[in-house]
Amino acid sequence: MFISLFFSSLLEAVKKFVKTVCTSMFRDERGVLEPHADLLSVALAVIGFMVLAALMSQTYLGYEDRSFALENYESASLLAKNLAEAPALKAETSSLLSAAALDELSGPEGIRERERFFAAFSGNYLFLVEIRTGDGQWHWRIEPDNAEPESLMEGLEKVAASVPVVIELNPAESVPGILTVVLYKTAWK
Amino acid sequence: MKDFARDDSAWADFLISKAALILASIILFAALFHLVAGFEDLEAQEQLDSLARDFKNAVDETGARNFQEESQQEFQGEFQESSYCFEEKELFRDSPFGGDLKIRVSGEYVYLEIEADGKSFSAVRPFAFRVLPFNESVLQENLRIRFGAEGSRESPIIADYREVEAFLQVLGTKEAVLNPGKNISLNKELIYVKDQEGASAFVYILIFQ
Numbered sequence: 001m002f003i004s005l006f007f008s009s010l011l012e013a014v015k016k017f018v019k020t021v022c023t024s025m026f027r028d029e030r031g032v033l034e035p036h037a038d039l040l041s042v043a044l045a046v047i048g049f050m051v052l053a054a055l056m057s058q059t060y061l062g063y064e065d066r067s068f069a070l071e072n073y074e075s076a077s078l079l080a081k082n083l084a085e086a087p088a089l090k091a092e093t094s095s096l097l098s099a100a101a102l103d104e105l106s107g108p109e110g111i112r113e114r115e116r117f118f119a120a121f122s123g124n125y126l127f128l129v130e131i132r133t134g135d136g137q138w139h140w141r142i143e144p145d146n147a148e149p150e151s152l153m154e155g156l157e158k159v160a161a162s163v164p165v166v167i168e169l170n171p172a173e174s175v176p177g178i179l180t181v182v183l184y185k186t187a188w189k
Numbered sequence: 190m191k192d193f194a195r196d197d198s199a200w201a202d203f204l205i206s207k208a209a210l211i212l213a214s215i216i217l218f219a220a221l222f223h224l225v226a227g228f229e230d231l232e233a234q235e236q237l238d239s240l241a242r243d244f245k246n247a248v249d250e251t252g253a254r255n256f257q258e259e260s261q262q263e264f265q266g267e268f269q270e271s272s273y274c275f276e277e278k279e280l281f282r283d284s285p286f287g288g289d290l291k292i293r294v295s296g297e298y299v300y301l302e303i304e305a306d307g308k309s310f311s312a313v314r315p316f317a318f319r320v321l322p323f324n325e326s327v328l329q330e331n332l333r334i335r336f337g338a339e340g341s342r343e344s345p346i347i348a349d350y351r352e353v354e355a356f357l358q359v360l361g362t363k364e365a366v367l368n369p370g371k372n373i374s375l376n377k378e379l380i381y382v383k384d385q386e387g388a389s390a391f392v393y394i395l396i397f398q
Contacts, residue, residue: 039206042213049217053224060231071242075249075317082253112386119354120252120392124297124315 069159072183075125076161080181083129084163088117096168097179102131102140111145118144126184128152133167133177157185233303234310236284241301241312243280244292247273248299251375252318252394270376275369290369294322294396296361316394321357322365324397325378331360332380345381350389353382357391371398 083089084097088105091098104110105117121127129142143152162180169175251271275281275290286303293300296319302311321328329339335356336346346353357380367373373396380391 038210042210042217046213046217049220053220056224074246078246078249078253079317116350116389120318122297122316122319125317 068157068185072159073161076127076159076181076183077163079121079125079127079183080161080163080179083181084165084179086117088113089131091168093171094168096166096174097131097177099138099167099169102142102167106140106142114142114145117142124186126152126186128182128184130180130182131165131167131177132180133169133175135175138167138169138175138177152184159183230308230310233285233305234312236280237286237301237303237310237312238314240275240278240280240284240286240290241299241314243278244273244275244299244301245314245316247271248320248375248394248396249317251377252316252392254377270374272372272374274372281369292367292369293364294320294367295364296320296322296358300364318394319357319361319392320394320396321361321378322363322396324374324395325376327397328360328378328380328393328395340380340382342379342381345383345388347383350382350384350386353380353391357393365397367396367398373398 089097089101091101105113126144126147128144130140131142132139160180160182162178165177165179166174167177275292281290285305289303289305291302293302298313298315300311300313302309304310329341332338332340332346336348336353338344338346340346376395376397378393378395380393382389382391
């Protein structure tokens with residue numbers, strides 16, 4: 001009861017104050033604000049312009065930051081499609097990816113095979129190839145041997161593209177999997 | 190001086206505030222025009238980047254083409270080398286560059302350069318596949334002079350794999366200037382090598398006019 005009375009009296013006081021201020025402002029003919037109205041509008045225009053310029057530069061910087069991924073996803077996708085058809089990864093008797101060929105290419109003994117596998121691509125693109133079976137049981141990683149160890153580290157800027165593949169584990173068993181090309185940012189890009 | 194001090198008509202205030210307004214307006218408009226001009230530069234640069242990217246993608250797609258399909262087509266007499274013409278591209282026609290566009294291609298990159306309104310714009314894009322900036326006969330001649338063989342399936346190069354690779358890399362450092370008005374041929378080529386470890390082939394894309 002007291003609270004509602006208090007709020008209604010408070011509301012009345014506020015209304016009275018606003019009315020007084022508005023009436024006095026409209027009836028004020030001293031013109032305190034009048035000569036400086038154009039200065040205020042110019043100041044507002046300048047502030048607006050600066051905010052616009054700041055927003056645009058922020059947007060451009062954001063685009064620049066993400067341009068590597070935007071530009072290179074297409075290349076990664078093209079490489080992934082190309083590699084899924086590469087004869088070096090395939091079994092001799094079928095058109096499926098061969099686990100034996102992947103073992104050889106990703107293992108320590110496959111230096112010569114890796115060198116020839118990456119020889120088709122220009123040195124401008126630093127990438128590695130990851131192939132894993134759908135159930136995650138098998139995983140192969142093919143890296144170029146001439147790449148510096150720190151150039152393929154986890155924290156670096158990169159973009160990846162994947163294509164579905166079928167992997168022949170042995171002549172009697174083939175499983176679905178994914179081939180992923182991970183493209184790393186180099187000095188070129 | 191006395192009159193000046195007693196004058197309360199505020200004409201000096203008025204003049205100073207108007208002068209400040211004029212000055213501020215000039216600066217504001219100059220900044221706006223500068224921003225618009227900056228956007229035009231950015232747009233020209235973006236168009237040049239798009240053109241370079243489009244050409245690079247055309248070259249990479251030629252490189253990514255399946256060899257089995259190609260050899261079958263070649264066997265059936267249907268083989269066609271792909272081509273690219275800047276003037277036929279909508280990107281180029283919509284751009285303000287015209288025939289002043291300079292195109293340079295090397296084994297590593299495509300470099301586009303244009304001068305517009307006294308400003309120079311350039312765009313560089315690297316290729317994903319190995320490229321040589323000349324035609325098949327120049328390549329075969331170079332290989333014949335250096336290794337005594339053309340590198341074809343019938344006449345493979347008999348030399349160390351790395352030696353051939355290094356030689357082709359050096360060949361790729363040459364730059365070719367291309368005409369945007371003429372067709373550019375993009376031809377995928379295999380260079381066969383036989384060494385102690387067996388036979389293998391280099392895949393190269395030849396770019397020429």
